[in-house]
Amino acid sequence: MIQLLANWILSFDILSGMGNSVAWGLSLFIVAALIFAFVAVNAIVLVYIERKVSAFMQVRLGPMRVGKFGTLQTVADALKLLQKEDIIPRSADKVLFIIGPWVILVASVVTFAAIPFSDTWLAANMNIGLFYVVSISSIVVLGIVMAGWASNNKWSLYGAMRSAAQIISYEIPVGITLIAVVAVVGSLNLQTIIQEQAGTGNLFHWIPIPLPNWFIFHSPFLFIAAFVYLIGATAEINRTPFDIPESESELVAGFMTEFSGLRWALFFLSEYANATLVAFLVSIVFLGGWQSPFADYQGTQIGFSIITLVAIMWTLFVRAKTGRLSVYPLGLSLVITISAWLFPGFAIWMASPGIFWMLMKAGSIIFMLMWFRWTFPRLRVDQLMYVSWKVILPLSLINLMGVAIWMWLTGEIQF
């Protein structure tokens, strides 16, 4: 994308004199700024959505005052945070206290360089993309330990120690789960991983249910792996039910206790950046990234008809069970289905791969993370370790072996 942008800049007559290297450097800055803008805007939007989602789950309205339906609430909050007094506790380790939040932010923003938003929108097409993302995102723990230690507060220290233990424990199963996918593709390039998932095929290779060729449907092992990865990643980004490092009711705010204003906003920003990153990774690795789930426009029509049928059954089931009528899923799917049948252009657009599908998939995963957060209680720190070392790690190892055997059985690899 950087080279494309550089070529585009050079294509203008006035600018063509600047030379290739200057144009390349300029494009580099533009792309970096775009990524940062994406992360920042994304956080503001997600905070608003999270507050609304939590409000609806808790029979409340959520923010309603600032802007129509409270849409400007998070903007106002962000501005307030920027204006706040910059407090550094007297006994804090000043240097670490200042750089800690920045380390966390940089580590979480930089990972987006390797994330392909669509087939062309990709800052850096690295052949070790997956490895890069996993390794860079683990730098976050350094920043957390820095922040927790520098605060010179016992609660922050507890938070930092818990966080270090948690992130390191969960990195192992998460990494092994991703290796299972890499074993199938034979490449660490995220773009290649997505391209491998094009087209439709049978569920688990043999069961004759036509489904997209996504890795979640590749084999029973990868199906489990997707959930293992989601659980492990939820723990890695410290979200409920694994939000032990910042467990509000226990450690006040964990490693963030002493932070306020801008520095605290940076933590918040990186938290949502991490959540988005995990959502993107799940959709890239298991859900086909920017690939459309439908092969062609007829597939779109049939696919949405099936979804509508499921929605009707779900609505009837909910009605029978609770006596309440939930119209939104049914209404939405009905509208899309009818328009897919009426307007072939719409159906063709739905069937084409692109950033739309990437955002849809990532958005669904983020919604699931929010759903977890507002329904589950929090695990205890030793239970968390138990889940990591005694449940998820063995499971991911078995998965890795299972995937290898599966591929040998289906003839995808030969020895």
Added chain:
Amino acid sequence: MGRLHAEEMVLNMGPQHPSTHGVLRLKLRTDGEIVSHIEPVIGYLHRSFEKHAENLEYQMITPFTGRCDYLAAMGSEHGYAMAVEKMMAIELPERVEYLRVIFAELQRIASHLVAVGTFGLDVGAITPFIYCFRERELILDLFEMASGARLLYNYIWIGGLAHDVPPGFVEKTYEFLDAFDERVAEYNQILTGNKIFIERAADIGVMTPEVAINYGVTGPSLRASGVNIDIRRTEPYSIYDRFDFDVPLGQGLQGTIGDSWDRYYVRVLEMGESAKIIRQALDQLPVEGDVKSAIPRRIRPPKGEIYFRSENPRGELGYYIVSNGKNVPVRLKMRSPAFSNLSVINEIGQGWMISDVIAILGSLDIVLGEIDR
């Protein structure tokens, strides 16, 4: 290099901490995450209730009692009014007795809703808390209808009530009760049966009956240990002997009898029992009767002393009143249940992790206003 120097760390939890239910301070001696000793430090909400009472006329003390256990103001007022009435041998109209029971039980539900919700909050579940407050709001609406206030009522006066309930109150209470049973099922769905919640609460902070009795623990926390003591049943006061209700006991459904889960679940069940009592009281409520007819013109209990106890949502609430025949008590001692319940925290919380100490504290359901008085 010598051995790594390691020692226990003293962690100061509170008085400003999200989960100490007010301004409680816990001095924790911790070895990593494990807590080896807990010392509760109280007094941050001390308002000299008992000393104030020595300088106030009897009827002026009523609003102060509500400020002690601010989550169960009706219960405190009820207990105090009954204590003075017993000293003065006042016979109450039937309607007053029934309305008092209705309010005391509504208050029990409201208080248990806070207990259940905040316990969820302590183990990290935020949504059940909001659900509980949704129902508590309906109860507070009922209180507002009757007394005009939502938290501190000054409604149950010595010898009667401040005023009769407005028209429509009974119907609205029935409406609330009809909706309530369904809502309890909702809590059970989202919290009680949740696997993570059970992991966090079951087998944690087990309180054996012996420990509970030795420390003077009362109320739901005692009954969760399997001790069948409910003053409404064992020593019926007011008109509690006329109602048919069960006393839920801890059964160790998810772990050991007397664990945090039991303390939580006993409260959930008690809400249902209270709803049952309210329903019966509403059915039997006499239509006729002046709620102010028995209020004495001058409140001067005869010389002597009394200890009167009643079942507050948190346990045995006792008033010890010494009178010298004047209109001001010589001494008023309040036996607050949460004070004794808190004292057991070191015994049952030792050796658990910081997170568990918070869960145990939440399951004891303390109110600092009442502990410090």
